[in-house]
Amino acid sequence: MKDKQFRVFLVDDDTKHLIMLKNHLEKRSDYNLKVNIFSNGENCLEKMQEKPHVVILDYYLDGIKTDAANGLEILKKIRQQYPDTYVIMMSGQDDLKVAIATIDNGAYDYIIKGESAYVRAQMIIDHIIENINTNEWRKNVRLRENALVTGFILLGLLLISIALYDMGMFG
Amino acid sequence: MQAEQFTDQNFPELLRELLSKYYLHSKEVERELQESELKFKSLLEQLTDAIYFTSVDGQFLEYNRATVELLGYTREEMQDLNVAQTYVQPEDRIRFHERIMSDKEVVDYEIKLRKKNGELIDCLVTASLRMDPDGKVQGYQGIIRDITFRKKAEALQRAKDLAEQANKFKAEFLANMSHEIRTPINAIIGMVHLLHQTPLSEKQIEYLHAIDNSADNLLQLINDILDFSKIEAGKLQLEEKSFNIRIVIEQLVSTMRFKATEKGVDLVLQIDENVPPSVAGDPLRLNQIMLNLISNAIKFTHTGAISVTVKLIDILDDRARMYFNVRDTGIGIPPDRLGNIFESFTQANLDTTRIYGGTGLGLAIVKKLIDMLNGAIMVKSKLGEGSEFIFEIDFTITRDNPDLPLMEITEASVPDIGKCRLLIADDHPINQVVTSELLRHAWPDIQIEIAATGKEVLEKLDSAQFDMILMDVQMPEMNGLDATRTIRALTDSRANIPIVAFTAYATTGEVEKCLQAGMDDYISKPVVPALLCRKIYDQLVRSGYDFDAHGQQSGLAHQTVDLHYLNIMTADDQVLKAKMLQIMLDETPGELELLEKHLEAANWDGLRAVAHKMKSSVEFMGLKDTLDTLKTIEISAKERTGLDLLAPKINTVILTCRSALNSLRNELDKLQTS
Numbered sequence: 001m002k003d004k005q006f007r008v009f010l011v012d013d014d015t016k017h018l019i020m021l022k023n024h025l026e027k028r029s030d031y032n033l034k035v036n037i038f039s040n041g042e043n044c045l046e047k048m049q050e051k052p053h054v055v056i057l058d059y060y061l062d063g064i065k066t067d068a069a070n071g072l073e074i075l076k077k078i079r080q081q082y083p084d085t086y087v088i089m090m091s092g093q094d095d096l097k098v099a100i101a102t103i104d105n106g107a108y109d110y111i112i113k114g115e116s117a118y119v120r121a122q123m124i125i126d127h128i129i130e131n132i133n134t135n136e137w138r139k140n141v142r143l144r145e146n147a148l149v150t151g152f153i154l155l156g157l158l159l160i161s162i163a164l165y166d167m168g169m170f171g
Numbered sequence: 172m173q174a175e176q177f178t179d180q181n182f183p184e185l186l187r188e189l190l191s192k193y194y195l196h197s198k199e200v201e202r203e204l205q206e207s208e209l210k211f212k213s214l215l216e217q218l219t220d221a222i223y224f225t226s227v228d229g230q231f232l233e234y235n236r237a238t239v240e241l242l243g244y245t246r247e248e249m250q251d252l253n254v255a256q257t258y259v260q261p262e263d264r265i266r267f268h269e270r271i272m273s274d275k276e277v278v279d280y281e282i283k284l285r286k287k288n289g290e291l292i293d294c295l296v297t298a299s300l301r302m303d304p305d306g307k308v309q310g311y312q313g314i315i316r317d318i319t320f321r322k323k324a325e326a327l328q329r330a331k332d333l334a335e336q337a338n339k340f341k342a343e344f345l346a347n348m349s350h351e352i353r354t355p356i357n358a359i360i361g362m363v364h365l366l367h368q369t370p371l372s373e374k375q376i377e378y379l380h381a382i383d384n385s386a387d388n389l390l391q392l393i394n395d396i397l398d399f400s401k402i403e404a405g406k407l408q409l410e411e412k413s414f415n416i417r418i419v420i421e422q423l424v425s426t427m428r429f430k431a432t433e434k435g436v437d438l439v440l441q442i443d444e445n446v447p448p449s450v451a452g453d454p455l456r457l458n459q460i461m462l463n464l465i466s467n468a469i470k471f472t473h474t475g476a477i478s479v480t481v482k483l484i485d486i487l488d489d490r491a492r493m494y495f496n497v498r499d500t501g502i503g504i505p506p507d508r509l510g511n512i513f514e515s516f517t518q519a520n521l522d523t524t525r526i527y528g529g530t531g532l533g534l535a536i537v538k539k540l541i542d543m544l545n546g547a548i549m550v551k552s553k554l555g556e557g558s559e560f561i562f563e564i565d566f567t568i569t570r571d572n573p574d575l576p577l578m579e580i581t582e583a584s585v586p587d588i589g590k591c592r593l594l595i596a597d598d599h600p601i602n603q604v605v606t607s608e609l610l611r612h613a614w615p616d617i618q619i620e621i622a623a624t625g626k627e628v629l630e631k632l633d634s635a636q637f638d639m640i641l642m643d644v645q646m647p648e649m650n651g652l653d654a655t656r657t658i659r660a661l662t663d664s665r666a667n668i669p670i671v672a673f674t675a676y677a678t679t680g681e682v683e684k685c686l687q688a689g690m691d692d693y694i695s696k697p698v699v700p701a702l703l704c705r706k707i708y709d710q711l712v713r714s715g716y717d718f719d720a721h722g723q724q725s726g727l728a729h730q731t732v733d734l735h736y737l738n739i740m741t742a743d744d745q746v747l748k749a750k751m752l753q754i755m756l757d758e759t760p761g762e763l764e765l766l767e768k769h770l771e772a773a774n775w776d777g778l779r780a781v782a783h784k785m786k787s788s789v790e791f792m793g794l795k796d797t798l799d800t801l802k803t804i805e806i807s808a809k810e811r812t813g814l815d816l817l818a819p820k821i822n823t824v825i826l827t828c829r830s831a832l833n834s835l836r837n838e839l840d841k842l843q844t845s
Contacts, residue, residue, distance in 0.1 A: 014787050015754050020740060023747055062776075063784030092786070100418070100448075108444070112421075113787070116428055118740075123439065 006031055006129055007052035011038045011074065012090070013063035017113070021056070024118040031129050040065055041074030048082055053132060054125055056111075059091040059098060072102055079106040086128045088121065221315040224301065227308055229254035241294075241317055243287035259283040259291060267296070271311065275300050284315075293322045338403070345400035349393045354599065356393070357696045359386045361605030364700055368612050395532040398459075402539045409543060413569045414454040416493065417442050420481055423458055427465050436469060437476035445483050447491050450566035456540050457564070461495070463533045464560050468499035475500030475557070489568045498559040504552040512550060513538035586799055588614050588711055589718060594631055596622045596651065597643040597673065606641065606698065613704045625649025629657060632665055638716055639707060643673045644685065652688040659689035669710040673698070712803075718816070732834040733793025740791070745842060752839040755788050759832055762788075763825050770821055778817075779808040789828070792835065797827045 008025060012018050018037040025033050036052070038044040040061050055078060059071040075087055089102045089110040102110060109124050111117050215222050221238035225231055231238075231252050239246055242257055258264045263282045271277050276299040284294050298313025363383050371379065401407040424440045431438035461479070468477045480496040504512060513534050541548045546564035593610065597603050607619045620635070622628045626648045628640065640658075642651040649657075651672060659666055672685040672693040685693050691713070692706050711718075741748040762785050769777040782805040789798045800820050807813045 014784055015758065016751055016787055016791065019747070019750060019754065023744070060780060060783055062780045092783070100415070103448070112425075114425075116425060127441070 004032065006033050006054070006125075006132075007050065008033050008035045008125060009038060009044055009047070009052045009055045010035060011041055011044045011055065011061065011071070012058040013039055013061045013065075013068070014058070015039065017058070021118055021121060025122055025125065028119075028122050030126050033125070040068045041071065042069065045074065045077060048078065048085075051082065052085060054086045054088065054128055056088045056090055056121060057107075059089060059102070072098075072105065075102055075105055075107055088124055090117065090121075221317075222313070223315070224310060224312045225254055226310045232310065238315065241286075241292070241315060242284070243290070248287070257284045257286075259285050267298075271298060271300060277313075281318075292317055292319045294318060342400045342403055342406070345396055349397040349400075352393050353390070353696060354602075356386055356390050357698065358601040358605055360390070361602075361609060361698065365605070365608050365612065395536065398536055399532050399539075402536065402543070407543070410453045410455060411451055412454070413449050413451055415448055416446055416450060416457070416481065416566070417448070419454045419458055420461060420479070423461055424465070424479060427462075427469065430466070431469050431477060434469060434473070436472050436474070438465075438469070439476055439478045441478065441480045443482045446481055446493070447483065447486075447566075447568045449569045450491060451569045452564075452566045453544070456544065460537050460540050460562070461497070463537045464497040467533060468497055468501060468558070471558070472499045472501035484563065486568065490565050491568050492563055492565050494561070494563050496559065496561050498557065500557040503554040503556055503558055504550070505554050506552075509550060509552060513548070586708060586718075586796065586803075588617065588708060588716070590616045590618055591639065591707075591711065591716070592618045592620070592635070592637045593707075594620050594622060594628065594637045594640045596625065596628045596640060596646065596654070598623045598646045599643070602643075602673075602696075606703075609698070609700050609703065610707075613700065623647075625651060625654030625657075628654045632658065632668075637668060639710060639714075640668055640670045641673060641707075642670050642690065644681070651690075652684060655685075655688040655690050667714065669714045671706055671710055712813075731793075732831045732838075734791075734838065736793055737791045749839060749842045751791065752835055752842070755791065756832060756835055756839065759785070759788055759828055763828055766821050766825065770817060773814075775808045775811060775814070779805050782808065785824075785828075792828075792831050794827060794831060797824055800824055 010018050010021055012021075018039070022035040022037055025035050036047065038047070041057070044055065044057075057071040057074055061070055061074070062068045071089060071091075075089065078085055078087055083106075086108045087106065089107045090113060091098060091110065092113050100110060108128065111120050111124070215235040218235060219237055221235065221241045223231060223234040223238050231249050231254070234249060239249060242249070242252075244252055255261070255264055260283065267277060267280060267282070270280070276297075278297050280296045280298070282294055282296060284292050286292060295316045295318055296313055297316075298311050300308055301310045301312045303309050359382070363379055363386065366379055367376075398407070420442060421440065424438060428438050465477065465479060477497065477499045480494075480498075482494040482496075484492040484494050486492075538548060541562055541564065544564050546562055548560065548562035550558060550560050552558035591614065595603060595606055597606065603621050603623075607621065610617055610619065620631055620637070622631050624646050628642070629649075631637070642655060644651040646654075655670055655672075658668065658670070669692075670690045672690045674681050674685060674693050674695050682693050691710055694703055694706055737748060737751060741751060762781055765781045766778065766785075769775075769781060782801045786798060786801050786805075789801060800823060804817060804820055804824070807817060
């Protein structure tokens with residue numbers, strides 16, 4: 001599984017968390033992850049055309065830039081423009097209620113900051129990738145199945161026309 | 172009949188005529204008599220009560236079918252039967268005789284009779300004397316009613332009542348015992364906590380740990396028994412309120428994760444995304460079920476992982492069927508024990524109890540709770556490979572936003588409250604000492620007064636000023652509830668004093684009573700020191716307690732940088748650690764400046780944002796008091812409350828962080844030189 005690379009964007013106004021989480025994900029995940037970090041949502045949105053598989057968004061992003069958009073606004077934009085991207089929200093214990101509300105806005109999951117947050121982030125990402133892999137596998141299988149069915153139908157039509165031809169229906 | 176003239180000629184004719192008329196008439200009378208007798212006889216025959224006639228010496232003369240059936244003899248045998256032969260006890264007959272001779276009748280006389288086949292039956296006899304017109308006794312007549320069945324039913328009912336009463340006594344006894352045992356355990360746990368604060372040798376600490384563990388186990392056991400007896404006695408009430416399954420399970424798992432990590436076991440939680448966000452049910456019981464299953468899994472697993480899975484099976488109308496699964500890689504359960512693993516007081520085998528301890532009540536409680544919730548549980552297990560507990564429960568889906576459950580309170584230190592004047596009302600001398608010593612240890616400047624009854628509380632309130640009362644509910648003379656009502660009815664400022672209840676029974680009913688009486692909060696015994704301090708602090712903040720006027724210390728003195736957390740998080744990766752230290756050294760001074768700037772400009776949103784962001788640095792530095800201060804700053808800036816208290820708090824934060832930064836620089840230098 002290590003061969004395919006998966007892209008993850010981290011957005012947090014707290015550099016320490018960005019570094020720690022990036023470090024954890026790149027080292028501990030079962031998959032080959034490439035992690036990019038952003039200190040605000042706007043920068044992340046600019047890079048979204050690179051189509052990361054997963055974005056982890058902190059809820060409060062105005063610690064450095066006071067007018068920075070909060071995580072919820074960024075989440076809405078990402079969900080609108082890149083509906084295939086999985087977004088995981090992150091928040092402190094005190095903002096739990098807000099974070100849960102983001103689920104209604106299309107967040108895939110949320111993480112409460114604290115000791116086990118990094119492990120949890122890694123677990124969720126691994127889970128997502130597993131999903132992506134299975135979905136792709138399913139898609140491939142379905143494609144193959146579809147091709148097979150189409151083939152059979154064409155073959156059937158051919159046989160019928162040959163039969164009809166033999167019976168002199170066409171002349 | 173018209174009289175006719177008698178003549179010699181017609182007399183014989185008339186006589187003949189008359190005679191024949193009379194003859195015909197008497198024939199008719201006779202027939203009517205026979206009919207009537209037949210009617211009575213058939214009526215008697217049909218009666219289910221035995222009716223009989225006997226001679227004076229007790230020979231059966233006449234009897235209906237019920238008598239024959241009752242005694243079990245044939246009609247022929249009955250003709251030679253004497254009443255005396257059917258009596259089980261000859262005295263009964265003598266007494267019967269005496270009574271009937273004196274009163275001429277006997278009503279509902281209870282006797283035992285013996286049937287032909289030897290079977291004994293209980294009967295009620297009502298009988299009277301049969302006399303001829305001259306008043307001479309000819310015999311007896313009477314009714315016998317078989318009451319064997321009724322007697323048996325009565326005996327059964329009595330036995331059932333007794334058993335039910337015994338069961339009720341048992342449940343009440345257990346409930347009372349558990350309560351009585353909790354009080355001394357409270358004292359033990361409190362004293363051990365105090366002992367921990369004194370200088371101790373390593374051996375002594377080890378022994379104390381053992382005592383502490385045992386007391387904790389004992390408490391757990393008592394709680395289990397209490398729960399179990401409540402369920403058995405049908406006293407356990409299920410709540411029905413909106414809650415979020417995801418939050419309940421996540422919080423539980425995050426509190427258990429510590430225990431699992433300690434044992435080196437992974438605890439993995441997976442909750443399906445289509446689990447409904449809001450359902451109606453009893454979150455407390457769900458929590459209890461999961462807690463029992465997960466702690467069992469942790470207990471019996473030495474290596475590997477425990478996985479907890481929650482899924483939605485299907486939704487029918489507004490009912491969601493949920494699937495819960497707790498799987499471990501533990502020691503497993505032998506196949507022959509799988510069948511009765513849910514029975515009370517059983518464990519996988521006897522050795523289990525010896526090695527792992529426990530009451531064997533956990534799974535019985537789980538089973539009973541799931542039954543009460545109309546769910547089903549099953550278990551799969553392979554010896555040596557692990558066990559899997561699967562259960563399903565239906566919940567009603569609701570639309571409203573469920574309240575968040577109470578956050579777990581960690582052992583974080585609480586800010587100083589200075590010379591707070593506290594009144595403790597408790598009639599138990601050991602509890603008085605334990606509580607006041609605990610509080611004195613947390614807040615050395617605290618001023619504590621003790622009252623042993625509700626009356627004393629009122630007297631003390633008259634003679635001195637207090638900032639807060641801790642009130643036991645059960646006290647002699649006047650209980651805590653009445654005392655609270657009296658205080659709340661006062662007309663001066665004392666009526667608003669914060670009151671926190673001590674409750675021994677942490678049941679919802681008890682808590683409601685406290686809150687209804689006007690108390691502000693409650694804490695259940697045994698008291699968890701950190702929780703008690705937190706509650707006192709919260710109530711003081713809520714009541715507008717003036718911290719500065721009570722000589723609150725800056726908190727600077729006993730705070731030191733503790734990089735333990737950072738070391739754990741960086742997993743001793745020196746490069747990463749250095750990087751983190753550098754970031755903190757670079758960022759923190761700017762953040763401190765921002766704090767000051769926003770405060771001056773009264774920019775509360777900015778203040779909130781900076782305080783929020785600084786929490787992580789302060790947490791990495793291990794400054795727990797400062798972390799708490801930042802949290803209160805963040806909250807009051809967000810809610811625009813207590814803004815006048817912000818300035819001294821921010822000052823404290825700035826001073827503490829500046830001195831902490833020096834320590835960080837030293838640490839970084841050390842890292843870089845090594």
